Amino acid sequence: MKPDVTSDLTIDPKLDAKIPAGPLAEKWDRHRFDIKLVNPANKKKFEIIVVGTGLAGASAAASLAELGYPVKNFCIQDSPRRAHSIAAQGGINAAKNYANDGDSIRRLFYDTVKGGDFRAREANVYRLAQLSNHIIDHCVSQGIPFARDYGGFLDNRSFGGAQVSRTFYAKGQTGQQLLLGAYGALMRQVAGGMVTLFQRREMMELVVEDGRARGIVTRNLITGEMETHTAHAVVLATGGYGNVFYLSTNAMASNVTAAFRAYKSGAYFANPCFTQIHPTCIPVHGTFQSKLTLMSESLRNDGRVWVPKKPGDNRKPKDIPESERDYYLEAKYPSFGNLVPRDVASRNAKDQCDMDKGVGETRLAVYLDFADAIKRHGEGAIAGKYGNLFQMYEKITGENPYQTPMMIYPAVHYTMGGLWVDYNLMSTIPGLFVLGEANFSDHGANRLGASALMQGLADGYFVIPYTIGGYLAGASFGKTHTGSEAFKTAVNVAEQRVQKLMQVNGRRTVADFHRTLGGILWDHCGMARNEEGLTKAKGMVANLRKEFWEDVYVPGNAADFNQSLENAGRVADFLEFGELMIDDALARRESCGCHFNTAFQTEDNEALRDDENFCHVAAWEYAGDERSPLFHKEPLTFENVALTQRSYK
Amino acid sequence: MTAKTINLTLKVWRQGRGEPIGRLETCRAENISKDMSFLEMIDVVNEQLTKDHQEPIAFDHDCREGICGMCGAVVNGRPHGHERETTLCQLHMRHFSDGDTIVIEPWRARAFPVIKDLVVDRSALDQIIQAGGYISVNTGGAPDANSLPIPKDTADAAFVPAACIGCGACVAACPNASAMLFVGAKVSQLSLLPQGRPEAAKRVSSMVRKMDELGFGNCSNETECEAECPKGISIIQIARMNREFFKARFS
Numbered sequence: 001m002k003p004d005v006t007s008d009l010t011i012d013p014k015l016d017a018k019i020p021a022g023p024l025a026e027k028w029d030r031h032r033f034d035i036k037l038v039n040p041a042n043k044k045k046f047e048i049i050v051v052g053t054g055l056a057g058a059s060a061a062a063s064l065a066e067l068g069y070p071v072k073n074f075c076i077q078d079s080p081r082r083a084h085s086i087a088a089q090g091g092i093n094a095a096k097n098y099a100n101d102g103d104s105i106r107r108l109f110y111d112t113v114k115g116g117d118f119r120a121r122e123a124n125v126y127r128l129a130q131l132s133n134h135i136i137d138h139c140v141s142q143g144i145p146f147a148r149d150y151g152g153f154l155d156n157r158s159f160g161g162a163q164v165s166r167t168f169y170a171k172g173q174t175g176q177q178l179l180l181g182a183y184g185a186l187m188r189q190v191a192g193g194m195v196t197l198f199q200r201r202e203m204m205e206l207v208v209e210d211g212r213a214r215g216i217v218t219r220n221l222i223t224g225e226m227e228t229h230t231a232h233a234v235v236l237a238t239g240g241y242g243n244v245f246y247l248s249t250n251a252m253a254s255n256v257t258a259a260f261r262a263y264k265s266g267a268y269f270a271n272p273c274f275t276q277i278h279p280t281c282i283p284v285h286g287t288f289q290s291k292l293t294l295m296s297e298s299l300r301n302d303g304r305v306w307v308p309k310k311p312g313d314n315r316k317p318k319d320i321p322e323s324e325r326d327y328y329l330e331a332k333y334p335s336f337g338n339l340v341p342r343d344v345a346s347r348n349a350k351d352q353c354d355m356d357k358g359v360g361e362t363r364l365a366v367y368l369d370f371a372d373a374i375k376r377h378g379e380g381a382i383a384g385k386y387g388n389l390f391q392m393y394e395k396i397t398g399e400n401p402y403q404t405p406m407m408i409y410p411a412v413h414y415t416m417g418g419l420w421v422d423y424n425l426m427s428t429i430p431g432l433f434v435l436g437e438a439n440f441s442d443h444g445a446n447r448l449g450a451s452a453l454m455q456g457l458a459d460g461y462f463v464i465p466y467t468i469g470g471y472l473a474g475a476s477f478g479k480t481h482t483g484s485e486a487f488k489t490a491v492n493v494a495e496q497r498v499q500k501l502m503q504v505n506g507r508r509t510v511a512d513f514h515r516t517l518g519g520i521l522w523d524h525c526g527m528a529r530n531e532e533g534l535t536k537a538k539g540m541v542a543n544l545r546k547e548f549w550e551d552v553y554v555p556g557n558a559a560d561f562n563q564s565l566e567n568a569g570r571v572a573d574f575l576e577f578g579e580l581m582i583d584d585a586l587a588r589r590e591s592c593g594c595h596f597n598t599a600f601q602t603e604d605n606e607a608l609r610d611d612e613n614f615c616h617v618a619a620w621e622y623a624g625d626e627r628s629p630l631f632h633k634e635p636l637t638f639e640n641v642a643l644t645q646r647s648y649k
Numbered sequence: 650m651t652a653k654t655i656n657l658t659l660k661v662w663r664q665g666r667g668e669p670i671g672r673l674e675t676c677r678a679e680n681i682s683k684d685m686s687f688l689e690m691i692d693v694v695n696e697q698l699t700k701d702h703q704e705p706i707a708f709d710h711d712c713r714e715g716i717c718g719m720c721g722a723v724v725n726g727r728p729h730g731h732e733r734e735t736t737l738c739q740l741h742m743r744h745f746s747d748g749d750t751i752v753i754e755p756w757r758a759r760a761f762p763v764i765k766d767l768v769v770d771r772s773a774l775d776q777i778i779q780a781g782g783y784i785s786v787n788t789g790g791a792p793d794a795n796s797l798p799i800p801k802d803t804a805d806a807a808f809v810p811a812a813c814i815g816c817g818a819c820v821a822a823c824p825n826a827s828a829m830l831f832v833g834a835k836v837s838q839l840s841l842l843p844q845g846r847p848e849a850a851k852r853v854s855s856m857v858r859k860m861d862e863l864g865f866g867n868c869s870n871e872t873e874c875e876a877e878c879p880k881g882i883s884i885i886q887i888a889r890m891n892r893e894f895f896k897a898r899f900s
């Protein structure tokens with residue numbers, strides 16, 4: 001059944017983005033003034049649940065506790081410090097203009113809106129650019145060891161093709177250092193008794209009572225028990241869903257479960273088909289590969305991308321003479337060359353491999369060659385810049401990139417889609433807020449490098465502490481308790497799902513299903529999509545889901561530490577969510593950013609937007625297991641930037 | 650050319666939840682590609698165990714990139730295995746040979762009780778950080794980031810211990826199960842930076858006290874921790890912490 005996307009031409013009142021009035025640069029300031037405040041003495045009466053301890057969750061939990069709200073904070077891992085944010089490498093953007101090279105809040109705003117191919121909200125992005133500077137100030141005061149120059153001032157680099165140097169970094173471990181800062185702030189609040197920490201817990205259900213988010217059901221991952229928690233507001237900061245593709249650069253526990261359960265409880269899901277595929281990852285080596293490793297995109301500053309000119313050529317790279325190599329990015333995009341944006345670089349690598357010009361054992365790789373750079377600058381200089389990355393590459397592949405070109409291939413990396421939120425970061429369920437990668441808010445159809453860390457921390461440190469107060473001060477709350485009907489029902493639903501998974505008792509492993517799902521989505525809802533492929537994939541996913549519930553085997557028992565069961569629950573949700581992604585991709589009959597529908601391209605094979613018909617956020621409403629989701633749209637209006645065609649020629 | 654796959658015998662620690670003690674059980678790891686990581690090898694074994702309707706081996710992991718600190722097991726007597734400065738997830742099977750027998754055990758320390766098989770409870774490390782492993786600054790109101798220049802050498806020196814991933818290998822390596830390298834790394838990072846000085850004395854005293862309370866052992870300069878740290882953090886950080894500790898006591 002195809003979702004009917006024409007039926008809803010009226011705007012759903014739930015999709016009011018609540019953008020404050022006034023000029024762009026004054027909106028946030030005005031809004032902060034207009035927001036109702038919670039009397040300091042009353043804050044202790046409002047309990048807040050924060051699910052997630054990544055940059056968004058840890059910063060939110062710590063900041064809310066600093067204000068005096070009692071917070072309960074949850075994560076899957078054994079310690080909040082291990083959230084997926086820890087793995088971010090490259091850096092975090094801010095509009096400080098320390099480099100005096102022409103950066104400004106407006107330029108960061110503009111670059112982000114354009115980079116997102118004009119599918120993000122102006123007001124949100126502008127606020128993000130404004131807050132970026134406060135993040136850096138705060139992080140330095142926390143003792144985060146950012147890179148510095150010889151004068152002792154903060155160093156910046158240019159990143160992801162930006163024309164200004166606005167990226168702050170801590171070697172290749174920026175995410176780690178930022179997260180440890182937020183984790184420190186969180187631990188301080190735990191010590192002070194304001195935050196109660198619940199590690200090794202997985203959120204299974206959201207509890208909605210009288211139309212408001214009032215709590216969650218979690219599974220204790222050690223004992224298997226279902227636990228219930230009440231609150232006056234629930235904040236989800238549960239990260240992205242890239243693992244729907246099975247192989248991605250995300251950590252193994254990254255999932256869609258928390259967001260998907262919220263969707264099933266009434267929160268709209270926005271732009272689920274927007275997933276970023278990063279061009280420079282270490283290629284897949286075999287069926288049992290569990291995840292993909294990102295190689296920082298900074299490598300493209302000095303590495304040259306090429307493939308053999310002749311399809312099927314399986315000579316060693318050193319045996320392929322210069323005249324038989326195709327430096328396809330340099331040839332096609334003379335002005336940006338190897339530095340084209342992520343979506344463009346990824347798509348071109350795929351095209352080459354589709355033409356059988358891929359290299360390596362699996363033929364799903366292209367070369368990233370440093371020979372020229374080494375000749376020009378010397379091995380020492382290259383080692384100085386990329387030493388740790390070369391080392392990591394060698395550790396994983398056993399090959400020495402100083403002597404032979406690296407092999408790279410695109411991999412799923414980030415999800416721009418997420419739960420729909422308004423300017424206050426509140427979802428369509430009152431009292432449910434969504435932060436970080438889990439929401440859809442700021443990156444449109446493509447995210448720029450070093451902007452996810454910025455967004456997660458802006459949401460957690462500087463947005464939610466204000467906007468949640470506005471909600472709490474303006475709402476009237478009935479009494480709730482964990483024995484209420486709504487809680488009982490939610491626990492029941494969670495328990496039954498677990499039971500059902502344990503009872504299938506089939507023959508195939510969870511990983512087997514997950515791998516198959518990933519393959520379907522990668523082939524048909526990945527770097528290039530078209531109606532025929534998507535329609536086929538929709539059927540395949542539906543069949544796979546059916547097989548899963550007939551033939552999956554989950555070992556062990558439910559009242560125990562059981563990682564197979566954890567995975568089974570996540571994969572079950574991915575199997576439903578995958579179809580929603582496909583619906584969304586089918587409904588967006590244009591190309592924009594990461595969403596490349598082969599039917600909509602320019603003469604030069606670039607993404608061709610349709611601003612007249614698709615300049616909107618697609619927001620999906622759950623309508624029951626047997627019914628197609630309902631499509632709603634939030635139109636996007638651009639008053640401060642002109643919509644242009646991106647060109648990197 | 651050497652074969653691309655190897656066959657191994659594993660002797661793995663199996664301990665059910667709530668069982669006071671576990672035992673080493675033997676299983677086979679067949680057709681293991683040398684390009685796999687150690688954890689991918691366990692994945693393969695677990696797939697097979699599952700197909701045979703046996704319980705897979707429980708083990709912690711998440712990033713599989715050597716940065717989150719979630720993975721870790723003692724492999725042939727060495728935390729994270731025998732490769733230097735390598736976490737278990739980044740240890741590749743090309744470093745093993747066909748026919749090898751590999752013994753895999755959990756971290757062993759009084760402060761890290763076993764939850765199941767190779768999974769241990771490391772929340773004691775969080776508790777040590779709660780005792781003061783941070784700078785007490787509330788969100789909002791920080792001065793411009795460049796108003797406090799910090800000499801590059803100082804910033805770089807602070808970065809070295811800041812690389813700690815909190816995996817607990819130092820504790821597992823130490824004959825006394827001491828957490829001195831972990832504590833030393835955090836204390837050093839923060840005491841080197843000017844932002845961390847105001848609380849330096851309080852921080853070191855309170856973190857060390859907490860560590861003792863939680864049942865970690867004392868440091869007797871065995872230096873095993875430094876040899877096994879996947880991030881190459883050296884015992885210089887312990888020495889620096891000791892200096893801070895004495896400064897705190899006598900001032």
Ligand SMILES: Cc1cc2nc3c(=O)[nH]c(=O)nc-3n(C[C@H](O)[C@H](O)[C@H](O)COP(=O)(O)OP(=O)(O)OC[C@H]3O[C@@H](n4cnc5c(N)ncnc54)[C@H](O)[C@@H]3O)c2cc1C
Nearest residue numbers: 052053054055056076085090091203239436437450452453
């Ligand atoms: C390899 C890599 C490198 C990157 N490099 C950069 C970079 O250089 N710059 C940049 O800006 N961005 C980068 N990114 C993107 C960025 O790291 C992420 O988008 C960001 O860290 C996400 O933060 P988060 O707080 O939203 O979620 P996460 O860090 O993913 O945290 C999610 C949290 O939610 C918890 N959780 C999830 N589900 C549940 C559940 N069901 N129940 C309970 N708890 C749950 C988890 O335990 C965790 O604590 C990179 C990403 C990758 C993969």
Ligand code: FES
Nearest residue numbers: 711713718720738
């Ligand atoms: S799994 Fe993260 S360090 Fe090994």
